[in-house]
Amino acid sequence: MTGESSLTFLVFCLGAVLLWHAVAAAGFWPDYVFPSPTGVFSALVHGIDDESFLHGTIASLKRMAMGFFIALAIGIILGLAISQSRHLERTLGTVVLGVQTLPSICWLPLAVLWFGLSDKAILFVVVAGAVGSITMAISSGISNVPPIFINAARSMGAKGPALYYEVVFPAALPTIVAGVRQGWSFAWRSLMAGELIYVSAGLGQLLQVGRELNDINQVVAVMLVIMSIGFLIERLFFTSIEMDIRKKWGLGAKKA
Numbered sequence: 001m002t003g004e005s006s007l008t009f010l011v012f013c014l015g016a017v018l019l020w021h022a023v024a025a026a027g028f029w030p031d032y033v034f035p036s037p038t039g040v041f042s043a044l045v046h047g048i049d050d051e052s053f054l055h056g057t058i059a060s061l062k063r064m065a066m067g068f069f070i071a072l073a074i075g076i077i078l079g080l081a082i083s084q085s086r087h088l089e090r091t092l093g094t095v096v097l098g099v100q101t102l103p104s105i106c107w108l109p110l111a112v113l114w115f116g117l118s119d120k121a122i123l124f125v126v127v128a129g130a131v132g133s134i135t136m137a138i139s140s141g142i143s144n145v146p147p148i149f150i151n152a153a154r155s156m157g158a159k160g161p162a163l164y165y166e167v168v169f170p171a172a173l174p175t176i177v178a179g180v181r182q183g184w185s186f187a188w189r190s191l192m193a194g195e196l197i198y199v200s201a202g203l204g205q206l207l208q209v210g211r212e213l214n215d216i217n218q219v220v221a222v223m224l225v226i227m228s229i230g231f232l233i234e235r236l237f238f239t240s241i242e243m244d245i246r247k248k249w250g251l252g253a254k255k256a
Helices: 003-026 037-049 052-083 086-090 092-101 104-115 119-143 147-155 161-195 203-212 216-248
Strands: none
Touching (some): 003 037, 052 161, 052 216, 086 092, 161 216
């Protein structure tokens, strides 16, 4: 963010917290239904002090990294295959499209039946939640490369792997990055859903513990931690990549 946009964001957050405090202080709902900012802040401090948030974050990110990279590898293979064959596009592509529209929570019963209440079940849900969008992004990105790019490259002698490396993949990169970014967000949501069902270290399990203890402060505090991690990864990784691509394509800065 620029200095001006950062200040705007901070002012917005401050206003949201003040509004939240005002609604909580008005007493429309009891404290165990609608928490106050001070109560949530105390839960955040406690979770940081006893290192439960730290251990939960590390455990969740380990599962996330493993599941996401498995989904990325599968998505690349399937996306490349679908983009090269009309038959696969009409058959396998249709199946993948259907899988992509399936909510991640729908995979939980199948994962439990296949793998029991284990890390394997959570990993399966993460992979299933992300692989569809990654596959379709790679397939669509390659299939929608303008033919004039390919014809021009071939006329200059490019062929085989060099054609893909020098022309096709760079042209498809904006679509691919957008799909991978979406796949990551789906995988992150799938991970939280999976961790709710399995007693193990993880942010999703901390969320479940807060629910079982009727501790709304902990529930909201963990939600804020989950949101913050998602925001940081988006900003530090995907946004920087997107900005580099936009710069290389001469698209300039984003609108304010």
